[in-house]
Amino acid sequence: MAGRHKHRETGTSVVIYADNYINDIEGEKLEEMCDAFLEKGFKKIVIDFSGTDLVNSIGVSILIGIIEKIKGKGAVVFSGLKDVNFQIFHIVGLTRHIRVYNNEEDALKEGACADGASL
Amino acid sequence: MSGVDLSLERLLFNLNTLAELGEEITSPKDFTRVVKSSLYMVMGTFSASKGIVFQYDQSDGLFTQIASKGLLDVRGAGLKISKDAATAIIRNNKPIDLKSADPVIAHLGPGREFLERLGARVLAFLIVKDELLGLIAMSDKFSGEDYTLYDYQLLSVMAQHISFSLHSHTLLMRLMYRYNENKGLYENLRRIYYDTIHAFAAAIDAKDAYTKGHSHRVSSYSAAVAREMGWTADDIEGIRISGLLHDIGKIAVDKSIINKASPLTSNECKELNSHPVIGYEILSRIKFPWKGIPMMTRNHHEKVDGSGYPDRLKKNDIPLGARIMALVDAFDAMTTDRPYRPRLSFKEAIDEVKDHYNRQFDPEVVRPFISVIRKEVLAEVENPTIVPLMHEHLDPVTLSRILDGFPR
Numbered sequence: 198m199a200g201r202h203k204h205r206e207t208g209t210s211v212v213i214y215a216d217n218y219i220n221d222i223e224g225e226k227l228e229e230m231c232d233a234f235l236e237k238g239f240k241k242i243v244i245d246f247s248g249t250d251l252v253n254s255i256g257v258s259i260l261i262g263i264i265e266k267i268k269g270k271g272a273v274v275f276s277g278l279k280d281v282n283f284q285i286f287h288i289v290g291l292t293r294h295i296r297v298y299n300n301e302e303d304a305l306k307e308g309a310c311a312d313g314a315s316l
Numbered sequence: 317m318s319g320v321d322l323s324l325e326r327l328l329f330n331l332n333t334l335a336e337l338g339e340e341i342t343s344p345k346d347f348t349r350v351v352k353s354s355l356y357m358v359m360g361t362f363s364a365s366k367g368i369v370f371q372y373d374q375s376d377g378l379f380t381q382i383a384s385k386g387l388l389d390v391r392g393a394g395l396k397i398s399k400d401a402a403t404a405i406i407r408n409n410k411p412i413d414l415k416s417a418d419p420v421i422a423h424l425g426p427g428r429e430f431l432e433r434l435g436a437r438v439l440a441f442l443i444v445k446d447e448l449l450g451l452i453a454m455s456d457k458f459s460g461e462d463y464t465l466y467d468y469q470l471l472s473v474m475a476q477h478i479s480f481s482l483h484s485h486t487l488l489m490r491l492m493y494r495y496n497e498n499k500g501l502y503e504n505l506r507r508i509y510y511d512t513i514h515a516f517a518a519a520i521d522a523k524d525a526y527t528k529g530h531s532h533r534v535s536s537y538s539a540a541v542a543r544e545m546g547w548t549a550d551d552i553e554g555i556r557i558s559g560l561l562h563d564i565g566k567i568a569v570d571k572s573i574i575n576k577a578s579p580l581t582s583n584e585c586k587e588l589n590s591h592p593v594i595g596y597e598i599l600s601r602i603k604f605p606w607k608g609i610p611m612m613t614r615n616h617h618e619k620v621d622g623s624g625y626p627d628r629l630k631k632n633d634i635p636l637g638a639r640i641m642a643l644v645d646a647f648d649a650m651t652t653d654r655p656y657r658p659r660l661s662f663k664e665a666i667d668e669v670k671d672h673y674n675r676q677f678d679p680e681v682v683r684p685f686i687s688v689i690r691k692e693v694l695a696e697v698e699n700p701t702i703v704p705l706m707h708e709h710l711d712p713v714t715l716s717r718i719l720d721g722f723p724r
């Protein structure tokens with residue numbers, strides 16, 4: 198898979214690590230990446246922010262792009278948000294549209310139950 | 317600005333975006349990339365899912381798309397306005413709601429429908445010096461909320477930043493790069509920055525009746541002293557910003573402690589005294605175009621004899637800007653009413669400064685401070701900043717009596 202975003206596939210889910218790439222317009226590659234995973238039949242995409250210091254406005258706009266693009270095609274959830282990032286997501290309204298989990302394990306567990314797949 | 321979310325996170329997020337936008341548009345990156353990043357920043361700030369930037373060509377009245385996100389490629393599709401429309405837009409010079417009854421909308425003619433088809437809701441025109449350069453159109457918010465008055469203000473600030481970038485680009489394209497003109501624009505850009513911070517500082521001050529206007533006074537007093545000490549215009553601007561934000565850490569301190577009339581318990585004292593460090597932590601996360609703002613904030617309660625907080629620094633280890641702020645901060649606290657005591661007279665405050673000379677306050681800072689006051693009283697400066705804010709009339713005779721015996 199092209200793109201600089203690290204990821205990990207597990208069952209029908211995939212975890213993508215946003216790191217700090219999300220804060221640059223290059224981070225938009227994430228959008229194509231999510232699209233490609235859904236095409237391949239993955240059901241759930243977990244975007245993990247444990248390696249992201251502070252999401253900026255570019256990051257927010259890329260994430261909104263992803264959510265809009267994926268609407269109806271699969272599920273996107275977030276995990277590993279630092280406090281400040283959670284607050285930012287709250288301010289811009291992202292937390293009202295996306296489920297947020299403490300860490301990727303929790304996100305994957307829930308995900309597996311929700312779409313009935315086994316790990 | 318009622319109903320506006322002025323939380324710390326909002327402040328951080330917006331200031332950061334402004335700083336990054338400022339950095340982005342003055343970076344040597346290629347133009348398309350700069351415009352694209354700027355558009356994403358604007359969209360992310362307001363959580364809009366669709367957005368587009370057009371460049372305007374004066375000669376034929378046509379808008380051409382130069383960046384977009386979240387919508388169909390509309391290259392080729394046209395937005396064209398008349399000369400009169402352009403004049404009306406320039407005269408109006410503020411963002412507009414496409415769904416409002418703003419008279420400017422009528423000037424767009426069929427362009428309005430075109431923009432609505434794209435999903436546009438808010439338009440921010442890019443204007444520099446009475447010249448229309450382009451347009452940013454943005455959809456409704458992704459969250460479904462309405463744009464607030466504050467959003468419009470912030471959008472206007474961001475649009476001015478981006479206009480500046482478009483303008484320098486246009487100038488380059490015309491091979492008419494005029495250094496001085498651009499320098500003026502760059503100063504304007506800093507001004508915009510400053511105004512934004514000003515609005516936040518006012519909001520912070522307003523939370524607490526007693527510190528009302530405190531940050532503004534500390535800001536202008538510090539700048540006056542720095543100017544007297546021969547600082548560069550840039551560094552003066554830096555301390556001015558620092559003064560506005562020096563107590564920002566107080567927003568994390570319980571309001572009842574700030575307003576308490578009785579002596580504070582040791583725990584309350586600890587909490588109140590944490591504000592310079594909290595302020596430092598907040599401000600060091602923001603990329604300011606000026607030097608030293610986080611450290612000036614951190615050390616504005618240090619004393620030259622090393623008995624201050626939080627780092628117990630001694631004289632030369634304290635940043636000079638922090639030493640200036642320590643003096644004018646204390647001076648303003650003394651000369652305004654506090655929950656635990658009424659204000660001191662000018663004479664009493666100066667006596668306090670004398671008493672703590674070279675212990676709490678740095679003589680190198682006290683001297684220029686006194687000299688500014690003297691010049692202001694003698695009407696030797698054009699725009700006095702300190703004396704007009706005193707609650708009493710100071711004439712040269714009274715002043716020299718008050719300053720009598722002051723170490724020179």
Ligand SMILES: [Fe+2]
Pocket residue numbers: 562563591616617645
């Ligand atoms: Fe303070």
